[in-house]
Each structure stands twice: as structure tokens, then as C-alpha cells.
Amino acid sequence: ASYCLNPSRAEHGIGALAEELLGVGRDDGAEPTLAAARAARAAHALRPLLEERLRAHAMERLFYELEMPLAEVLAEMELAGILIDVAVLGVLAAEFATVLERLIAEIYALAGMEFNINSPPQLRTVLFERLGISPRGVRRGKTGLSTDVDVLTRLAEQHPLPAKILEYRALAKLKSTYVDALPALVDPATGRLHTSFNQTVAATGRLSSSDPNLQNIPIRSEEGRRIRAAFVAAPGHRLVSADYSQIELRVLAHLSGDQALIDAFASGEDIHARTAAEVFADRPPAEGRRLAKVLNYGIVYGMGAARAARELGVSQAEAAAYIARYLGRYPGVRAFIDATIAEARARGYVTTVLGRRRYLPELGARDPAVRQFAERAATNTPIQGSAADLIKLAMLEVRRRLATAGGGARLLLQVHDELLLEVPADRLAAVESAVRDAMERVFPLRVPLEVDVRHGANWSEAH
DNA sequence: AGGATCTCGCCC
DNA sequence: CCGTGGGCGAGATCCT
Ligand SMILES: Nc1nc2c(ncn2[C@H]2C[C@H](O)[C@@H](COP(=O)(O)OP(=O)(O)OP(=O)(O)O)O2)c(=O)[nH]1
Ligand SMILES: [Mn+2]
Ligand SMILES: [Mn+2]
Numbered sequence: 001a002s003y004c005l006n007p008s009r010a011e012h013g014i015g016a017l018a019e020e021l022l023g024v025g026r027d028d029g030a031e032p033t034l035a036a037a038r039a040a041r042a043a044h045a046l047r048p049l050l051e052e053r054l055r056a057h058a059m060e061r062l063f064y065e066l067e068m069p070l071a072e073v074l075a076e077m078e079l080a081g082i083l084i085d086v087a088v089l090g091v092l093a094a095e096f097a098t099v100l101e102r103l104i105a106e107i108y109a110l111a112g113m114e115f116n117i118n119s120p121p122q123l124r125t126v127l128f129e130r131l132g133i134s135p136r137g138v139r140r141g142k143t144g145l146s147t148d149v150d151v152l153t154r155l156a157e158q159h160p161l162p163a164k165i166l167e168y169r170a171l172a173k174l175k176s177t178y179v180d181a182l183p184a185l186v187d188p189a190t191g192r193l194h195t196s197f198n199q200t201v202a203a204t205g206r207l208s209s210s211d212p213n214l215q216n217i218p219i220r221s222e223e224g225r226r227i228r229a230a231f232v233a234a235p236g237h238r239l240v241s242a243d244y245s246q247i248e249l250r251v252l253a254h255l256s257g258d259q260a261l262i263d264a265f266a267s268g269e270d271i272h273a274r275t276a277a278e279v280f281a282d283r284p285p286a287e288g289r290r291l292a293k294v295l296n297y298g299i300v301y302g303m304g305a306a307r308a309a310r311e312l313g314v315s316q317a318e319a320a321a322y323i324a325r326y327l328g329r330y331p332g333v334r335a336f337i338d339a340t341i342a343e344a345r346a347r348g349y350v351t352t353v354l355g356r357r358r359y360l361p362e363l364g365a366r367d368p369a370v371r372q373f374a375e376r377a378a379t380n381t382p383i384q385g386s387a388a389d390l391i392k393l394a395m396l397e398v399r400r401r402l403a404t405a406g407g408g409a410r411l412l413l414q415v416h417d418e419l420l421l422e423v424p425a426d427r428l429a430a431v432e433s434a435v436r437d438a439m440e441r442v443f444p445l446r447v448p449l450e451v452d453v454r455h456g457a458n459w460s461e462a463h
Numbered sequence: 464a465g466g467a468t469c470t471c472g473c474c475c
Numbered sequence: 476c477c478g479t480g481g482g483c484g485a486g487a488t489c490c491t
Pocket of ligand 1: 243244245246247248249272293294297298301380416417475479480
């Protein structure tokens with residue numbers, strides 16, 4: 001309830017709420033029995049307060065009909081877990097280790113010394129002092145010159161070392177974060193991996209996932225897809241992935257009412273593919289579409305010419321012209337952004353289609369940087385948050401349909417606009433059409449909702 | 464030894 | 476602080 005009322009709060013526990021809403025002082029060192037008694041008394045006192053606030057904010061349906069029943073669905077998903085082919089990860093670990101060893105040797109040779117490649121400050125010293133690469137035009141962070149992927153990509157034109165570092169970084173990331181970490185978290189009895197879905201963390205209404213995070217499994221690179229392929233279906237089953245097509249662009253079309261965008265979706269256009277064809281025609285189609293996605297959402301959510309120029313590989317002036325032309329094509333979008341910011345400033349918060357709120361007090365900040373940041377968040381939250389509303393609602397409907405027609409099919413994961421299910425092989429067709437139907441009809445918008453449904457023996461095949 | 468912060472990079 | 480937004484985690488470093 002506290003999360004619905006104010007999703008930006010750092011804590012929603014009884015202690016924090018008692019302190020703020022009841023004015024009760026906290027004593028974290030209290031003897032356990034006493035602490036439990038105090039928590040019980042606080043919970044009892046908080047209940048009518050929170051109930052009244054939910055009513056006053058018109059959030060009773062959001063809470064009682066969406067978030068509360070969703071909690072049980074999420075619990076089932078956590079309990080179900082997902083099967084991991086540990087042997088696949090074992091092979092990758094060995095392969096990656098071999099390549100990393102070679103890269104480390106090459107890096108030391110190019111640097112003329114050994115150092116900790118994982119240490120940005122040490123790398124900075126090697127690049128800009130020992131090798132004397134010019135730091136001209138290199139971005140600075142809080143602590144000094146940056147060594148991130150953008151910087152190293154540019155430096156790669158001047159020296160062979162940065163490219164090797166990039167290669168090392170990409171592989172080391174995959175190995176440490178996924179290949180080495182995931183097997184240790186697999187339940188040895190079942191071979192399955194169990195995440196936590198956090199329902200009260202993201203300020204927009206999205207879920208998050210942790211311990212382990214299964215919402216950021218690699219997909220972009222070939223090596224990444226091999227990791228994703230280690231997420232497999234149980235014997236006799238398939239993994240089914242159902243992912244909304246261009247979801248936030250559709251929500252934007254709905255909320256803004258922009259006629260060009262509505263027409264585009266009414267006639268089945270793929271805006272990501274269109275952008276890709278316009279500006280990334282020289283790239284492989286799949287990569288082009290992914291880059292186009294970044295650009296499409298970036299522009300809509302306030303990306304500047306500097307960043308757009310980097311993404312597009314053109315001058316800032318050309319990027320600025322592209323952004324202007326893009327927004328000019330969808331005049332309703334600009335108007336929606338301006339109206340959303342104005343309304344947010346007046347009311348102090350923005351809302352989603354199901355009445356979720358996010359307060360943005362920084363909209364009144366005098367510091368323009370702080371204020372503009374809040375304005376971009378105000379633009380994004382109604383759209384990202386409404387998309388989160390839709391898939392949460394769809395999850396309840398999918399769960400209901402599985403109960404009657406699933407034949408043992410289970411929801412396993414949610415990845416913001418994607419549901420991953422494990423389905424008995426002989427129930428594939430029925431479950432796929434039920435899931436598609438539930439997701440597409442969940443909450444009719446001014447544009448159709450479309451869902452890409454695929455299946456396979458592993459998550460890489462299914463996505 | 465363990466927490467906080469920073470940098471970097473994975474995903475939607 | 477931030478001029479796309481929203482997350483989580485590994486490793487290094489600094490500090491207690
Ligand atoms: N602001 C912002 N939002 C993003 C970005 N990447 C993804 N999202 C959000 C918007 C998307 O609608 C949503 C789901 O991501 P997807 O990868 O499924 O993209 P989308 O549904 O637009 O395209 P799709 O047709 O599924 O390939 O996540 C991004 O770089 N910036
Ligand atoms: Mn999608
Ligand atoms: Mn998706």
C-alpha cells in the first residue's frame with residue numbers, strides 16, 4: 001500500500017512507516033520480543049491510515065485488484081524457478097577463461113607492464129601516462145578521465161590497446177556476472193534458479209529482479225546468447241516467450257493521441273524497423289533494429305543532439321536536424337510531452353493508466369540540471385509505468401487462463417514487457433494462443449497491442 | 464572484515 | 476549530479 005501511495009520512498013517497512021506516519025521513534029537495538037510487539041502495534045495503527053489514503057487517492061483497485069493478487073503470482077514464479085543447464089555454463093567458463101588469459105597477456109605486452117585491468121584508475125594511468133595517449137576530448141567523471149566503452153572506442157583509433165581492453169571487458173563481464181555467478185545459485189536438488197521479484201522498488205511501477213537478477217540476462221552478443229541458451233525447458237516442455245511489440249511507442253500513441261503514430265500502428269508499421277532502415281541501413285537488420293530502439297526511445301524521452309550524434313555516428317548538427325525532423329513527424333508527441341510536464345509541475349506528480357502516481361518534487365528545483373532531469377522522468381514515467389500496469393494486469397489474466405487451460409504450464413519470468421513460460425510440449429499451441437490473447441486484449445488502447453510469441457528448447461531460441 | 468561509493472556494463 | 480528513462484551486480488577503492 002505504501003508503494004502505491006509513493007513508489008519513490010526508500011523504505012516501505014513497518015519501522016519506516018511508523019516513524020513517518022505515526023511519529024514513533026525507531027529503536028533498532030530493541031530486544032526481539034519487544035521489537036515484534038512494537039511492530040505489531042504499529043502495523044495495527046498503520047492499517048486504517050493506509051486504507052484511508054488509498055481511498056483518498058483512488059488507488060483501491062490498483063492495490064486490491066492488481067498489486068495484491070499479483071504478489072501471489074510472483075511468489076509462484078519465484079518458487080517455480082527456471083532450469084539451468086549447468087554443463088553449458090561450465091563449457092562457457094572454460095572457453096572464456098582461455099580467451100581471457102590470452103587477452104591478459106596481450107594487454108600486458110601492449111602496456112609494457114602488468115596491472116589490474118579491472119581497475120579503471122590503473123587503466124587510466126597506463127593509457128594516459130605510460131602510453132602517452134592524448135586525453136584531449138576525453139570525458140571526465142567524478143574522479144577523473146573516463147575509460148568507458150565510448151572513450152575506449154575512440155582511443156582505439158590511436159593505439160591497439162583500447163580495443164583489447166574492450167574485448168577483455170566484454171568477456172570478463174559475462175564471465176563474472178553470469179557464467180561464474182549463476183551456477184552457484186542453482187538449487188542443487190532441482191537444478192533450478194530462483195530469483196526474487198521486487199514489487200516495491202522501481203519508481204515507475206515496474207518490477208525489478210534480484211538475487212539473482214534474471215531481467216538482465218545477455219542477448220546482444222553471440223557469447224551473450226550462448227549464456228541465454230543455458231536457460232532451458234524441463235524435459236517434455238518448451239519455453240514460451242511472449243513479448244509486446246514496440247510497447248512503449250504504442251502506449252505513447254495512446255496517451256498522446258498523435259495521429260501519425262496512431263495511423264502507423266493501425267496499419268501494422270514497425271517503427272523500430274523503419275528507423276533502422278533510415279539510419280542503420282548499412283548494419284545487419286537485427287543489430288540495426290536494436291540500435292534504432294535506443295534512438296527511438298532516446299529521442300522521445302529527451303535525448304540531446306550530442307548523444308544522438310554518437311548513436312548515429314554523425315555530426316551534432318546533423319543529429320539535431322534528425323531529432324527535429326523526427327519530432328516534427330509526430331507533432332502530438334511534442335504536445336504531449338509539454339502538457340505532461342506542465343501538469344506534473346502543477347500537481348506535483350504524474351500518473352499511469354491505472355492511476356499509479358509518482359511524485360516529482362524536483363520539478364520545482366532552481367538548479368536547471370536537476371529540474372530538467374525531473375522533467376525527463378515526468379515524460380517517461382506515465383509511459384513506462386502504464387506499460388508496467390498493462391503487463392501486470394496481463395499476468396493476472398494469464399495466470400487465470402493457465403489454471404483452466406494450461407495443462408501444467410507455468411509462468412516463470414517477467415522481463416518488463418515479456419512473459420516467459422514453461423509449457424508441456426503437447427500444450428504449446430493452446431497455451432500460446434491463450435497467452436497472446438490475454439496480453440493483447442488486456443486493456444484496449446487507441447492502437448492495437450501486438451505480442452510476439454515464440455517457443456524453443458531454451459530461452460535464446462524462444463526469444 | 465564489512466559497508467559505502469564509484470565506475471563500468473548487462474538488460475528492458 | 477544528471478541533459479533518454481527504469482533497474483541490478485561485479486570489482487576496485489576508501490573508510491570504519
Ligand atoms: N527509455 C528507454 N526505454 C527503453 C529502452 N530500451 C527499452 N526500453 C523500454 C521501452 C520498450 O517498449 C520496453 C520493452 O523493451 P523491448 O526491447 O521489448 O522493446 P520494444 O517492445 O519497444 O520492441 P520490440 O518490438 O519488442 O522489439 O522497454 C531504452 O533504451 N530507453
Ligand atoms: Mn517488446
Ligand atoms: Mn522485451
